[in-house]
Amino acid sequence: MRLEESAGNKDRIREVYERAIANVPPVPEKRYWQRYIYLWINYALYEELDAGDMERARDLYRECLQLIPHKKFSFAKIWLLAALLEIRQLNLEGARKILGTAIAKSPKDKIFKKYIEIELNLGNFDRCRKLYEKYLHWSPENCYAWTKYAELEKSLCETERNRAVFELAIAQPALDMPELLWKAYIDFEL
Structure with a gap:
């Protein structure tokens, strides 16, 4: 070829x-x-x-x-x-x-991440939220996704939503990297 x-x-x-x-x-x-x-x-x-x-x-x-x-x-x-x-x-x-x-x-991590990145660059925050919800429904143990979802809410100055995302995340029965999630939550509260 x-x-x-x-x-x-x-x-x-x-x-x-x-x-x-x-x-x-x-x-x-x-x-x-x-x-x-x-x-x-x-x-x-x-x-x-x-x-x-x-x-x-x-x-x-x-x-x-x-x-x-x-x-x-x-x-x-x-x-x-x-x-x-x-x-x-x-x-x-x-x-x-x-x-x-x-x-x-x-569904795969790469696809969710790229799709969210595209919508974020376009400023479609509601669509980003829906994508994060689907992402976390598919993979509820994914601390990276929970943290990024919380960061989105933080960037939009949605303090209560940010806290609610963290609360939902720590309530999950199994997490892949809980230390990452807890650190992000503590940093947010500080």
Whole structure:
């Protein structure tokens, strides 16, 4: 593929990529799929950056996401790259739709963090709150998420909400890093 890309013949490059992605891993095991997914990613990036065909890049991400057996495993990277393509194309609703589907089909820390970061940069604080609620519903033991949610409330000068988030967090039956959470709570109260 790199040889064909250096030659610059778009038809030959696409033909090689198409032959490569036609070889779907025979069993749904993540280790077999990792390299295969990178073929799709490289192909989509080639279409977007070198060939300049955004629609084809969009279709490649869509096809790849349909191929992955999400019930067994998923790849946050492909979801995020598909959403970022939409953002680069100024299609915020398309990106939200992709990230929302990702959270519904295969929730992962990376997806929640990136989605929250995007909404935070846009100033959509209510949407950030909803995302944190989904994040914490999916992973209630996640002290990082509780702390970041409390930081959001603190940045909005919502003292009572901030305290309420911490109170909900410490009431959880199991936490992955309680010392992180307690330190943040004590620092807030100080």
